[in-house]
Amino acid sequence: MPSKKALIRRPSPRLAEGLVTHIEREKVDVDRALEQWEAYARTLREHGWETIEVEPADDCPDSVFVEDTVVMYKNVALITRPGAESRREETAGVEEAVARLGCSVNWIWEPGTLDGGDVLKIDDTIYVGRGGRTNAAAVRQMRAVFEPLGARVVPVPVTKVLHLKSAVTALPDGTVIGHVPLVDKPSLFPRFLPVPEEPGAHVVLLGGDRLLMSAAAPKTADLLADLGHEPVLVDIGEFEKLEGCVTCLSVRLRELYG
Numbered sequence: 001m002p003s004k005k006a007l008i009r010r011p012s013p014r015l016a017e018g019l020v021t022h023i024e025r026e027k028v029d030v031d032r033a034l035e036q037w038e039a040y041a042r043t044l045r046e047h048g049w050e051t052i053e054v055e056p057a058d059d060c061p062d063s064v065f066v067e068d069t070v071v072m073y074k075n076v077a078l079i080t081r082p083g084a085e086s087r088r089e090e091t092a093g094v095e096e097a098v099a100r101l102g103c104s105v106n107w108i109w110e111p112g113t114l115d116g117g118d119v120l121k122i123d124d125t126i127y128v129g130r131g132g133r134t135n136a137a138a139v140r141q142m143r144a145v146f147e148p149l150g151a152r153v154v155p156v157p158v159t160k161v162l163h164l165k166s167a168v169t170a171l172p173d174g175t176v177i178g179h180v181p182l183v184d185k186p187s188l189f190p191r192f193l194p195v196p197e198e199p200g201a202h203v204v205l206l207g208g209d210r211l212l213m214s215a216a217a218p219k220t221a222d223l224l225a226d227l228g229h230e231p232v233l234v235d236i237g238e239f240e241k242l243e244g245c246v247t248c249l250s251v252r253l254r255e256l257y258g
């Protein structure tokens with residue numbers, strides 16, 4: 001049954017200690033981040049999404065990036081085992097939240113490691129980035145969980161950025177978009193549209209033609225608007241300093257029952 005709920009998680013007061021892997025560390029303004037997070041959540045609600053706050057994890061600096069802790073397919077939640085050890089404690093609160101919503105719950109087990117940011121779903125195709133955070137054992141485990149439900153799991157290499165979805169996401173019609181210098185192999189995707197800015201590669205589908213995007217990608221917003229989409233821009237600059245993007249601040253639950 002279609003549902004429009006989105007998990008979000010309030011930033012930790014320790015946000016500024018979050019991990020940085022592929023970019024230079026910059027000072028994060030935690031108060032500003034909180035304002036940006038509130039505006040992000042408000043935007044989801046303004047576009048018809050009921051936001052559900054996962055219990056905050058104040059000791060986990062990266063916990064606001066809730067997308068990395070769970071992957072949804074239909075009403076089945078796969079609780080991840082994050083590739084960075086410092087993020088492993090984030091999953092407990094998320095597991096509780098999805099169980100309370102009536103999802104079936106599965107887990108990635110050791111030696112598997114998986115970050116939700118490495119998972120891009122386009123209908124029943126689930127692309128998984130095999131990069132710094134996600135390993136082959138997790139790809140096999142994900143196959144075992146989701147393929148019996150009708151999915152096809154397609155692993156793709158990720159070497160230039162933190163996560164697959166740091167490099168590419170998909171438009172409502174399934175076209176994959178990405179900033180070419182950061183995409184390992186654009187030809188792996190059946191339809192690929194290059195975008196001119198790195199943050200332009202990240203869209204969250206709000207419904208209809210509406211695309212939630214970073215305000216840091218104005219040229220891409222113009223390009224996509226010119227193609228008939230409706231960009232909705234949010235400033236998430238403090239999270240971008242920690243390699244976050246619009247996708248990682250929420251998990252949309254689109255097929256819950258009851």
Ligand SMILES: NC(=O)NCCC[C@H](N)C(=O)O
Binds near residue numbers: 019065118162163247
């Ligand atoms: N899915 C995402 O894009 N997550 C961003 C995670 C950023 C965080 N600082 C990390 O390195 O894990």
